[in-house]
Amino acid sequence: MxxxxxxxxxxxxxxxxxxxxxxxxxDFDSNKKVIPDVAEVYSxxxxxxxxGYITRLVTKESS
Known part of the structure; x- marks a missing residue:
């Protein structure tokens, strides 16, 4: 689970x-590189x- x-x-x-x-x-790795460009994430x-969560949203929406 x-x-x-x-x-x-x-x-x-x-x-x-x-x-x-x-x-x-x-793709998780490409999403990982996009996130700092669109938001201030410090950790x-x-x-x-x-x-990972956004990758799941994209996958769920496309299927």
């Missing part, structure tokens, strides 16, 4: 995804969690 994402991750992830939908893809862990 996966880990449950906190409200902060869901709120930031949804906001970033719907504001910058064209910049994100199904590597938070950036990685957001990238």
């Amino acid at each position: 996966g880990r449950i994402k906190t409200t902060l991750i869901k709120r930031m992830g949804n906001k970033l995804y719907f504001l910058h939908k064209e910049k994100f893809s199904k 590597k862990k938070l950036r990685n969690i957001l990238a």
Whole structure:
């Protein structure tokens, strides 16, 4: 089973995804590089969690 994402991750992830939908893809590594350009994320862990959550949003929406 996966880990449950906190409200902060869901709120930031949804906001970033719907504001910058064209910049994100199904690739985790490319999403990881896009996040610092569109938001101020200070920790590597938070950036990685957001990238994973946004990758799941893209995958879920495209299927």
